[in-house]
Amino acid sequence: MTDILMPALSPTMEEGILAKWFVKAGDTVKSGDVIAEIETDKATMEVEAVDEGVVSEILVAEGTEGVKVNTPIARLGEEGGAPAKAEPAKAEPAKPETPKEAPKAGPETPRNAPARAEDSGKKPAPSATTHDGGGQRIFASPLARRLAEQKGIDLSAVSGSGPHGRIVKADIDAARPGQAKAPPAATAAPSAAPAPREHRSLEQMGIPAGSYDLIPLDGMRKTVARRMTDSFRDVPHFPLTVDVELDELLAARTKINALLEKQGVKVSVNDLVLKAAAVALMRVPEANASYTPEGIAMHHHADIAMAVAVPGGLITPIIRACETKGLAQIATEAKDLAERARSKKLKPEEFQGGTFSVSNLGMFGIKTFSSIINEPQGAILSVGAGEKRPIVRGDKIEIATVMSVTLTCDHRVVDGATGARWLAAFKPLLEDPITLIV
Amino acid sequence: MDFDVIVIGSGPGGYVTAIRSSQLGFKTAIVERTELGGVCLNWGCIPTKALLKSGEVYEQLDHLKDYGLSVEKRGFDFDAVVQRSRKVAAQLNSGVAFLMKKHKVEVVEGAARLEKGKDAPTVVVGDRKLTAKHVILATGARARTLPAIGLEPDGERVWTYREALVPKAAPKSLVVIGSGAIGMEFASFYRALGSDVTVVEMMPRILPVEDEEVSKAAHKAFEKRGIKFRVPANVRKLSKSKTGVSLEIEAGGKAEILSADVAIVAVGIVGNVEDMGLEALGVKIEKTHVVTDGHGATGVPGLYAIGDVAGPPWLAHKASHEGVHCIEHIAGEAPTNLSAPIPGCTYTTPQIASVGLTEAQAKEKGLEPKVGRFPFRVNGKAIAAGETEGFVKTVFDGRTGALVGAHMIGAEVTEMIQGFALAMTLEATEAELHATVFPHPTMSEAMHEASLDAYGKVLHI
Numbered sequence: 094m095t096d097i098l099m100p101a102l103s104p105t106m107e108e109g110i111l112a113k114w115f116v117k118a119g120d121t122v123k124s125g126d127v128i129a130e131i132e133t134d135k136a137t138m139e140v141e142a143v144d145e146g147v148v149s150e151i152l153v154a155e156g157t158e159g160v161k162v163n164t165p166i167a168r169l170g171e172e173g174g175a176p177a178k179a180e181p182a183k184a185e186p187a188k189p190e191t192p193k194e195a196p197k198a199g200p201e202t203p204r205n206a207p208a209r210a211e212d213s214g215k216k217p218a219p220s221a222t223t224h225d226g227g228g229q230r231i232f233a234s235p236l237a238r239r240l241a242e243q244k245g246i247d248l249s250a251v252s253g254s255g256p257h258g259r260i261v262k263a264d265i266d267a268a269r270p271g272q273a274k275a276p277p278a279a280t281a282a283p284s285a286a287p288a289p290r291e292h293r294s295l296e297q298m299g300i301p302a303g304s305y306d307l308i309p310l311d312g313m314r315k316t317v318a319r320r321m322t323d324s325f326r327d328v329p330h331f332p333l334t335v336d337v338e339l340d341e342l343l344a345a346r347t348k349i350n351a352l353l354e355k356q357g358v359k360v361s362v363n364d365l366v367l368k369a370a371a372v373a374l375m376r377v378p379e380a381n382a383s384y385t386p387e388g389i390a391m392h393h394h395a396d397i398a399m400a401v402a403v404p405g406g407l408i409t410p411i412i413r414a415c416e417t418k419g420l421a422q423i424a425t426e427a428k429d430l431a432e433r434a435r436s437k438k439l440k441p442e443e444f445q446g447g448t449f450s451v452s453n454l455g456m457f458g459i460k461t462f463s464s465i466i467n468e469p470q471g472a473i474l475s476v477g478a479g480e481k482r483p484i485v486r487g488d489k490i491e492i493a494t495v496m497s498v499t500l501t502c503d504h505r506v507v508d509g510a511t512g513a514r515w516l517a518a519f520k521p522l523l524e525d526p527i528t529l530i531v
Numbered sequence: 532m533d534f535d536v537i538v539i540g541s542g543p544g545g546y547v548t549a550i551r552s553s554q555l556g557f558k559t560a561i562v563e564r565t566e567l568g569g570v571c572l573n574w575g576c577i578p579t580k581a582l583l584k585s586g587e588v589y590e591q592l593d594h595l596k597d598y599g600l601s602v603e604k605r606g607f608d609f610d611a612v613v614q615r616s617r618k619v620a621a622q623l624n625s626g627v628a629f630l631m632k633k634h635k636v637e638v639v640e641g642a643a644r645l646e647k648g649k650d651a652p653t654v655v656v657g658d659r660k661l662t663a664k665h666v667i668l669a670t671g672a673r674a675r676t677l678p679a680i681g682l683e684p685d686g687e688r689v690w691t692y693r694e695a696l697v698p699k700a701a702p703k704s705l706v707v708i709g710s711g712a713i714g715m716e717f718a719s720f721y722r723a724l725g726s727d728v729t730v731v732e733m734m735p736r737i738l739p740v741e742d743e744e745v746s747k748a749a750h751k752a753f754e755k756r757g758i759k760f761r762v763p764a765n766v767r768k769l770s771k772s773k774t775g776v777s778l779e780i781e782a783g784g785k786a787e788i789l790s791a792d793v794a795i796v797a798v799g800i801v802g803n804v805e806d807m808g809l810e811a812l813g814v815k816i817e818k819t820h821v822v823t824d825g826h827g828a829t830g831v832p833g834l835y836a837i838g839d840v841a842g843p844p845w846l847a848h849k850a851s852h853e854g855v856h857c858i859e860h861i862a863g864e865a866p867t868n869l870s871a872p873i874p875g876c877t878y879t880t881p882q883i884a885s886v887g888l889t890e891a892q893a894k895e896k897g898l899e900p901k902v903g904r905f906p907f908r909v910n911g912k913a914i915a916a917g918e919t920e921g922f923v924k925t926v927f928d929g930r931t932g933a934l935v936g937a938h939m940i941g942a943e944v945t946e947m948i949q950g951f952a953l954a955m956t957l958e959a960t961e962a963e964l965h966a967t968v969f970p971h972p973t974m975s976e977a978m979h980e981a982s983l984d985a986y987g988k989v990l991h992i
Contacts, residue, residue: 234958236933243931255868262933262958263870387826 095144096165099153102131102138102441107250109133110312111157111166120148122169129166133312136444137437146170158309163249233260240265313406324468329504332463332475333512337523339479339494345526353421363399363453364424366476366498368529369522370451371395371415373515380515381448383469384505390469398447398467399427401434408434409467411447455479461497471506472515475499534560534663536858537654539643539807542569543576544838544850545669546627546636551855552667553634555862560663562656564642567627569671571847573620574693579716581616582696583878586723590756590880597917607724609701616696645808651833652812665833665861668821669854670807672839674713675799681769682708682796688771690795692717702726702792706778708766710737712877714797715753719879722758729759729789731780737762738877742889742938744904744924749940752881752920761787769794802840825869827857835861849873871956876945881921884948887936887955890926899929901961903985905977907941909992912972918942923981925951925964932960934982947975961986 099109113130116122123145131138149170153160160166231248233241237260241248246268253260296302310318342365349360374381374395383390395416398409410430412423433439450467455478464473479496498519502512522529535557538549545561546568552559566573585607592605631638639661645652646660654661674691676683684691690698695717703726707718710732722728730737730753736746737753737760750760764782778789802819812831815822820843821836823829829836837857838850852867859866874886893900906922907913921941928935937951954964964982969975983989 235960235963236931236958239931239933239960256865387824388828 094149095146095169096152097128097140097142097167097169099160099162099164099166100131100138100140101162102133102136106133106162108159108161111153111155111160112137114151114155116148116151116167118148118150122146122148132437136439136441142169144169161250231260232258234262236262237265241268244268311405313403313408317406320468321465324466328466328468330463330466330501331504331509331512332499332501333509333516334461334463334497334499335516335520336482336484337496337498337520338484339496339523342523342526343479343494349420353424356421358421358424360420360424361427362455362479362496363451363476364420364427365523365526365529366453366474367397367399367412367415367423367427367451368418368420369519369526370449370474371397371412371418372522372529373519374449375416376518377511377515379511380472380502380507382471382506383448384471384503385469389506392448394448396446396448398444398450398470399430400450400452400464401431403435403437408439408444409447409450410434410439410444450474451476455496461499463499463501466501466503470503472500472502472512474519475501532650532664533661534558534637536560536665536667536861537562537651537661537663538667538669538854539654540569540669540671540803540838540840541567541627541631541638542669542671542838542850543571543847544671544854545569545667546630547851548667548669548837548854548858549636550630550634552858553636555858555864557665557858557862559635560637560639560661561631562639562641562643562654562661564640566624567631567638568620568624570673572623572627574696576847577623578616578620578696579692579720580878581619582612582720583716583723583880585612585615586720587880590723594917609698609724612724613697643807645812645834647812648833652831663833665835667827667854667857668807668809668829668834668836668840669838669850670803670840671850672800672802672819672845674796675801676796677798680766681771682766682794682798684796685771688776688793689769690793692795692797695795698793704775704791705729705793705795706731706776706789706791707795707797708769708778709797709799710734710760710762711740711797711799712738712875714795715749715877715879717795717797718753718758719756722753722756723880727759727791728757729761729791731764731766731778731789732760732762733765735763738883740875741877741883741885742924742926742936743891745883745885745938745940748921749879749881749883752940753879756880761789800839800843800845802842804840826860826866827853844873844875846873846875868956872952874948874952876948878945881941882944883940884944885936885938886948886952887934888926889936889938890924893926893928893935898935900935901927901929901985903927903981903983903989905980905984905989905992907974907977910972910974910977910980912974912976913942915972916942916974918974923977925978925981925985927961927982927985932962934959934961934964937978937981939978941974943974947978950975950978 110132111129112132116128122128122142124142126142127139128142129140131140146169148167150168152168153166232253233248234255240262244265246265248260251260251264251268254264255261346360346362346365353360378391381392381395394414396411396413397415398411400407400409412426415423430443447470449470450473452464452473453476454462455476458478461477462475464475467473475498477497479494481492482495483490484493484495500512500516536552536559538545538561541561541563549559549561571577589607592602595602639656641656644655646655648662650664651666654666683689684694686694692713701721701724705721705726705728707714707728707730710730714730715738718728718730736743737750738746761780761782764780767779767781769776769778775790775792776794778794780787780789802821804816804819804821809816814829814831814834821829821841823836823841827835827837827841835857837853839845841853856866856869872887874884877883890900890902903925904922908919913919918941924938925934926936927933934951934954939948961982969979980989980991
């Protein structure tokens with residue numbers, strides 16, 4: 094009898110939605126069979142069976158939200174084995190399994206709790222992990238164990254910062270109240286939790302119940318809300334805007350696309366913006382940087398994240414080392430990433446990370462906007478619509494195709510002059526696109 | 532780029548950093564203006580231990596009768612005692628040279644100056660200009676002097692640790708200004724060889740950083756050995772004559788003049804931050820020490836500082852620990868924990884060793900400490916060895932059971948303190964200390980008993 098555990102699809106995943114079961118109790122599965130679909134903050138992944146056997150019990154129902162990583166979600170028996178109901182100790186979904194060998198009675202359960210969160214976090218393999226039920230040892234210092242016990246914190250939900258991932262006192266001190274075990278222990282020290290921002294209901298704010306429909310928050314909405322709030326609150330933002338003349342670029346794009354027609358590749362203005370941004374980042378490396386408490390991280394490559402609107406939110410897949418790639422490759426990759434983003438088929442490593450972002454709302458006719466920094470990146474470029482505008486050349490008014498772009502900078506790492514230098518490097522790359530190939 | 536890493540200063544901070552740097556694959560150089568090994572090996576930790584051993588053995592002769600032994604004629608050759616200490620220092624000094632060679636660290640002799648450079652400051656030694664990606668300052672510290680009131684070494688009548696290590700003869704009478712570890716070690720050594728020793732301390736008790744109970748016990752033990760104290764006392768002025776020194780002090784509202792052949796100045800440490808061009812580079816210096824972040828970075832790109840020059844505690848093992856952390860952090864490795872407690876040892880007779888918080892500090896932190904004590908007087912091994920002076924004291928956080936401090940005075944305690952340091956680094960609670968088996972018969976059993984005593988479970992009392 095083995096438990097199938099809620100897998101971690103990314104190193105940072107803490108919980109997810111069990112979106113769909115493809116098997117039911119009594120089904121025979123073999124290694125590699127797709128058994129369920131898990132939805133996380135940013136992606137939907139299929140869970141494959143690792144072992145073979147008969148599904149004896151589904152422990153977490155389809156559509157359940159907030160299923161913690163490593164919670165048993167189903168139980169697998171051997172073929173022809175006894176049905177699960179005969180099992181004396183039935184594990185409940187949200188609780189660590191009862192240890193088989195308890196060296197000390199009492200509240201030391203975490204010691205033998207199932208796999209540690211960060212263990213499975215390290216390997217983002219989208220397959221269900223199983224274990225023998227004997228429990229894996231959680232490495233934690235004696236003091237950390239005692240503090241966790243006193244505060245009612247589940248050690249299996251804490252990642253360790255000590256040697257070899259050992260949980261030490263500092264990790265328990267930093268553990269969030271969310272990591273506290275459910276009742277009754279959590280009530281022991283509620284005062285330790287930092288006071289969250291007071292939540293007022295819509296009713297309290299004058300919008301009567303029944304006058305609206307409530308759409309539940311899915312993983313992506315929660316992540317967007319959390320990350321944007323954190324960034325907007327904690328990162329000192331400022332925008333810098335310049336106008337870029339596009340006529341040369343549009344002409345060049347027509348030529349390029351004529352050349353690429355046979356390959357079936359079509360380069361968009363946005364692809365050219367991605368390429369120009371990458372080249373400008375190489376010329377002004379100070380803008381390709383992240384603020385950390387230890388120092389400024391100067392990134393070696395321009396890994397450009399492009400914001401893609403998807404149903405229910407947005408996601409930022411990344412073109413890695415964009416400065417090294419040709420336009421045809423960028424166009425192909427960008428198209429593929431955007432398509433898979435919309436069908437929620439991106440792998441975590443395809444949308445996590447990135448050193449700079451580009452967000453384009455030109456297709457909606459937006460003239461200028463300033464995006465919120467995508468942490469930990471130092472800057473994000475907001476691209477407006479290209480449109481014919483009157484411009485003053487010498488003493489004459491002429492018509493040109495102009496696009497306004499705004500660079501939002503994290504002032505902790507990209508100062509005004511740095512951002513301005515980046516824009517000064519970026520603008521001529523688009524206005525005279527032949528320079529892109531130098 | 533000549534090197535990946537240049538370490539300036541080859542004391543226990545610098546040379547250990549250089550070895551680790553080389554192990555991590557960095558092309559490494561070390562700059563030293565005097566002797567490899569720095570103060571620790573040449574003028575500090577090591578040669579003083581050699582002197583103290585001579586003193587300790589000599590003093591043991593007083594107690595031969597207790598052990599059923601006798602000796603016909605006792606005496607010492609002061610020159611030979613000093614020469615042994617110098618030989619020990621020389622041996623370790625050449626040991627560092629060997630280690631540098633073995634680890635392919637280039638040794639550059641001379642004083643270093645820093646100039647503005649590309650990735651890191653350029654290191655100028657003589658007419659060589661050396662460039663590196665990372666420069667680590669490990670220039671150490673030296674004795675604080677106060678020339679305004681005469682506390683300045685002249686090599687004859689007024690000594691710092693440096694002169695006190697290589698005197699021509701043991702002074703008949705000696706006044707030691709400052710009762711920290713350095714002051715007390717010299718007081719202990721010269722007293723063992725028969726000098727008339729008086730120690731003057733400004734703070735209310737001797738060994739002021741130690742736990743108050745240990746301080747008191749040490750005071751009594753030293754007095755029993757014939758060391759005299761003026762505590763607390765303010766030093767007004769030190770004046771010299773041809774035959775000796777006289778020290779004007781004020782103790783308990785009364786002025787007093789102490790006369791002696793020699794005075795030893797041990798009133799603290801100042802960082803070696805001068806003549807390197809640090810100010811011009813914009814290095815932040817506070818109270819003679821370089822200001823650094825949690826990983827040794829000075830804020831000047833590519834420049835780091837570790838060990839004594841980066842601030843207290845001024846201990847060799849702290850310097851090595853910081854240096855290894857710094858270079859591992861530079862290499863992007865998960866560095867060793869810097870918050871590990873740093874033990875301190877004083878090699879007097881009796882020895883003193885401690886780690887973590889004193890009982891008073893634990894109270895100040897609001898910890899509701901649980902305190903345990905166990906005297907060597909009832910420890911079997913101590914009785915057998917005739918070393919029954921002293922005790923072990925443990926301080927636990929009453930709420931969590933974490934061991935937060937340990938304090939010992941007695942024979943061999945400097946060799947035992949690492950047991951408590953290990954326990955604290957592993958975040959042990961009383962449960963692990965109680966569950967650990969201590970071998971019998973050893974003085975370390977007193978560590979076990981002191982841990983038990985804090986929880987009312989002491990066995991042998």
